[in-house]
Amino acid sequence: MESVPLSVPAGMTRKRGCASLLIALVLGAAVGGIAGLIGGQTAGLVAGGVVAAFFLFLAWAAARRRLSLEGTTVVARTIGSKSVDLRTTDRIELMVSDVRGMRTISVLVAQGRRTINISLAVYSGTGGRELGILPLRKLADALAASENSAGLVFSQLLVAQLRAEARGEAAADRPLYRVAETAPQGKLAQRLSADAITRFVANLD
Incomplete structure (x- = not known):
C-alpha cells in the first residue's frame, strides 16, 4: 500500500524547533531562579534542569513526529x-x-x-x-x-x-x-x- 508523507515543508518546522528550544531554556532559567531564591543554589539548578529537560523532550518528540x-x-x-x-x-x-x-x-x-x-x-x-x-x-x-x-x-x-x-x-x-x-x-x-x-x-x- 502506498504511503504518502503528510508533513509541511521543513522551513517552518526548524523555526518552531528553535523557538521551542529557546522557550525550554527560558522557562528552565525562570523556574530555577525562583527555586534558587527559596531553596538555595542546588535546588534552583535541579528545578531548572528538570523543567528545561521536560520541555526539550517535548520539542524532541515533536521533531521526531512523522505522519503518513x-x-x-x-x-x-x-x-x-x-x-x-x-x-x-x-x-x-x-x-x-x-x-x-x-x-x-x-x-x-x-x-x-x-x-x-x-x-x-x-x-x-x-x-x-x-x-x-x-x-x-x-x-x-x-x-x-x-x-x-x-x-x-x-x-x-x-x-x-x-x-x-x-x-x-x-x-x-x-x-x-x-x-x-x-x-x-x-x-x-x-x-x-x-x-x-x-x-x-x-x-x-
Whole structure:
C-alpha cells in the first residue's frame, strides 16, 4: 500500500524547533531562579534542569513526529505509533492555532481515544508553507470517502485549495490562508465548524 508523507515543508518546522528550544531554556532559567531564591543554589539548578529537560523532550518528540497516509488511514509515528482510519473516524474538525503571529491550520481526526492532528499549512504574515499537492489530493480523496459527514466538507476545502494552486494564486489568496484569517485573533487554538466551512466553500469564486 502506498504511503504518502503528510508533513509541511521543513522551513517552518526548524523555526518552531528553535523557538521551542529557546522557550525550554527560558522557562528552565525562570523556574530555577525562583527555586534558587527559596531553596538555595542546588535546588534552583535541579528545578531548572528538570523543567528545561521536560520541555526539550517535548520539542524532541515533536521533531521526531512523522505522519503518513496509507490508503485511508493516517499513521502517526513518534516513539510508538497510532493510527486513525478516515473512513470510520468518530470526529473530524478543522483547527486554527495562533502562536506569536504564526497561524497553523490543521485537521484533527479522532477514533476512540486516538487523536491525530494533521497540519495543512503554517502561515506568517502573507506567506507560509503548505502541504504539498500530492498529499493534499490524497488526503482530500480519503476525507471524501469518510462515513463522517464532515469529511466531505473538509475534502471540498482541500479541493478548492488545489484548484487555487493550479491557477497560480498567491498564498494569501488561497482558501486555507483565507480560512485561517477568518478565525478570531487572540486565541491559542480554536475549532472551525463544518457548517462555517460549507458556507465558505460555497462562496468561493
